[in-house]
Amino acid sequence: MKRVGTGVLVAMLLALPAWVWNPYHLHILIMAGIFAVLALSLNLLLGYTGQLSLGHAAFFGIGAYASALLTLRLDWPVWTGFAAATVLAGLAGYGVGKVSLKLRGAYFVLVTISFAGVTYLVSLNWMELTNGPLGLPGVPAPMLTIPGVVRLSFVSKAAYYYLVLAVAAASYALCHRLVHSRIGRAFVALRENEALAESVGVNGTRYLVLAAVVSAALAGAAGSLYAHYTRFVSPEVFLFMYTVTMAIMVVAGGKGTLAGPVVGAVLFTVLPEALRELTSWQWQMVLYGVLLLLIVFFLPKGIVPTFASWIREWRGAS
Amino acid sequence: MGRLETLLQHLLNGLILGGTYALLGIGLTLIFGIMSVVNFAHGEFYALGAYGAYLFLALLGANFFVALLGAIALGVALGAICERVLLRPLRGESIETTMLVMIAVWIAMQNTELLVWGGVAKSIDHPFPQAPVVLGPVSVAPLRLFVLGAALALVVGSHLLIQRTRLGKAMRATFQDRETAALMGVEIHRIHTVTFAFGSGLAAAAGALLGPVFVVYPSMGDLAALKAFCVVILGGLGNLAGATFGGLILGVAEELGAGYISSGYRDAVGFIIIILVLLLRPSGLFARVERIG
Numbered sequence: 001m002k003r004v005g006t007g008v009l010v011a012m013l014l015a016l017p018a019w020v021w022n023p024y025h026l027h028i029l030i031m032a033g034i035f036a037v038l039a040l041s042l043n044l045l046l047g048y049t050g051q052l053s054l055g056h057a058a059f060f061g062i063g064a065y066a067s068a069l070l071t072l073r074l075d076w077p078v079w080t081g082f083a084a085a086t087v088l089a090g091l092a093g094y095g096v097g098k099v100s101l102k103l104r105g106a107y108f109v110l111v112t113i114s115f116a117g118v119t120y121l122v123s124l125n126w127m128e129l130t131n132g133p134l135g136l137p138g139v140p141a142p143m144l145t146i147p148g149v150v151r152l153s154f155v156s157k158a159a160y161y162y163l164v165l166a167v168a169a170a171s172y173a174l175c176h177r178l179v180h181s182r183i184g185r186a187f188v189a190l191r192e193n194e195a196l197a198e199s200v201g202v203n204g205t206r207y208l209v210l211a212a213v214v215s216a217a218l219a220g221a222a223g224s225l226y227a228h229y230t231r232f233v234s235p236e237v238f239l240f241m242y243t244v245t246m247a248i249m250v251v252a253g254g255k256g257t258l259a260g261p262v263v264g265a266v267l268f269t270v271l272p273e274a275l276r277e278l279t280s281w282q283w284q285m286v287l288y289g290v291l292l293l294l295i296v297f298f299l300p301k302g303i304v305p306t307f308a309s310w311i312r313e314w315r316g317a318s
Numbered sequence: 319m320g321r322l323e324t325l326l327q328h329l330l331n332g333l334i335l336g337g338t339y340a341l342l343g344i345g346l347t348l349i350f351g352i353m354s355v356v357n358f359a360h361g362e363f364y365a366l367g368a369y370g371a372y373l374f375l376a377l378l379g380a381n382f383f384v385a386l387l388g389a390i391a392l393g394v395a396l397g398a399i400c401e402r403v404l405l406r407p408l409r410g411e412s413i414e415t416t417m418l419v420m421i422a423v424w425i426a427m428q429n430t431e432l433l434v435w436g437g438v439a440k441s442i443d444h445p446f447p448q449a450p451v452v453l454g455p456v457s458v459a460p461l462r463l464f465v466l467g468a469a470l471a472l473v474v475g476s477h478l479l480i481q482r483t484r485l486g487k488a489m490r491a492t493f494q495d496r497e498t499a500a501l502m503g504v505e506i507h508r509i510h511t512v513t514f515a516f517g518s519g520l521a522a523a524a525g526a527l528l529g530p531v532f533v534v535y536p537s538m539g540d541l542a543a544l545k546a547f548c549v550v551i552l553g554g555l556g557n558l559a560g561a562t563f564g565g566l567i568l569g570v571a572e573e574l575g576a577g578y579i580s581s582g583y584r585d586a587v588g589f590i591i592i593i594l595v596l597l598l599r600p601s602g603l604f605a606r607v608e609r610i611g
Contacts, residue, residue, distance in 0.1 A: 102597070121583055292422035
């Protein structure tokens with residue numbers, strides 16, 4: 001039953017551009033895919049190890065800038081830039097994690113916010129490297145060249161949709177493998193009761209830093225995808241708003257689950273756009289805040305776990 | 319201006335700014351310390367104070383000082399409502415839940431301000447003369463002297479409230495050991511509401527005082543909130559004297575950094591302080607080393 005369902009879902013996703021031909025809708029789906037990768041990455045830290053990192057936009061931005069700069073200034077092919085962005089963001093995650101995972105709770109949150117704040121200010125002021133607030137325009141789109149066979153440029157939205165789908169699926173698969181392994185169980189043990197986990201031999205710092213590295217690397221990959229899609233990178237990628245959006249997606253979707261962040265990403269990418277059709281921009285954000293309040297109050301576990309328990313109850317009753 | 323005069327001028331500017339940072343910090347350290355709430359909306363109460371002053375002055379034509387008091391009252395009232403309606407039902411929840419609620423309040427408040435007042439910055443008129451007062455080697459605008467005086471008065475008032483009144487004693491008891499305080503007859507619900515209202519009122523005061531100095535715009539609270547957190551971390555959680563000195567230190571550090579290093583990275587000073595203090599001395603610079611048992 002589950003396999004059939006998954007198969008149908010995969011088929012639908014693959015065939016999507018055939019019946020969604022409106023470029024605006026495809027754009028929304030692409031952004032949803034990028035945010036799905038981001039939400040999955042934040043979920044590793046927030047949902048599985050229980051550390052609320054509110055500086056995640058920093059890794060997103062580092063990935064975006066690294067990819068953009070390497071392909072613009074050094075003429076690297078986009079695929080190499082993508083790989084490098086992922087690695088660089090992962091290294092940043094290692095550095096930040098090693099240093100800040102001595103702290104817990106609200107202090108960890110504040111340190112991560114501060115790192116993101118500093119990266120924002122650096123990207124704004126270090127004109128020689130990042131071109132400051134003017135940003136980096138003209139970031140190249142990915143090109144797949146097999147000499148003599150095919151020369152495919154991922155400029156069209158449909159093509160980019162498949163690229164994002166592939167990366168999102170790979171991220172999901174990676175998180176799935178990680179979470180269902182010994183490492184994943186260590187994460188959950190640390191989240192539930194760190195002292196107890198350490199007493200049975202789970203090295204807290206090592207696993208938390210590992211989570212930080214993978215999480216940051218995924219965020220960097222998302223940043224690279226973003227840079228080569230919008231083809232313009234500016235310090236705005238470091239804005240706290242992106243981190244808040246990611247956090248909302250993870251928590252509202254269901255932290256600690258794998259489907260939750262994806263559902264949250266799709267929902268909270270589509271929702272602002274849908275609200276934009278209905279009301280003006282300022283009301284949209286106010287409603288956003290109110291919606292977050294309602295979800296925290298009435299669906300504290302998130303959408304996916306709540307629905308899952310409803311389905312279980314319904315199945316149990318009948 | 320000679321080197322010494324420049325330094326003194328920077329120090330004075332830093333102290334003036336630092337006084338208002340101390341107000342922000344005291345409010346937040348009480349909220350963070352007594353209620354364990356990471357109040358991301360603290361900056362929004364700061365902005366509320368500024369917009370409140372604007373409202374009373376520009377639209378209702380009130381006297382400048384009445385407008386200031388009105389803005390503070392608005393902050394206190396809204397803080398009390400916020401605590402009663404949003405935070406009290408979530409009393410036992412995890413810290414992430416309360417953090418997200420405060421983030422939601424932050425989003426809602428800031429965008430409501432954007433909706434109501436628009437994004438164009440507003441300026442607040444003040445009755446003080448424009449000509450700077452010259453005090454030996456330094457000069458300062460009369461408005462800024464008033465800000466410094468008012469901020470210091472509020473800081474001293476807060477200290478007196480916490481140290482010399484029964485309410486303050488109850489707040490200190492709740493901070494030290496909530497269960498025992500409850501057993502001793504302290505109404506924890508009431509203390510929480512009072513703490514949040516008081517902290518928000520102080521933030522609104524800071525906003526109302528700085529509103530005429532700078533301009534008023536919807537996102538002015540964001541940086542204020544981060545600086546408030548910086549002050550709390552510098553001074554140590556729940557440490558009022560620490561928050562006071564922390565605020566002054568941050569103000570002076572920012573001024574010196576902006577003056578001597580680079581004004582673009584001015585706001586980075588707060589972030590860097592947070593990072594350094596949390597990594598090197600997490601209990602804050604002023605925490606008394608108390609050993610219990």
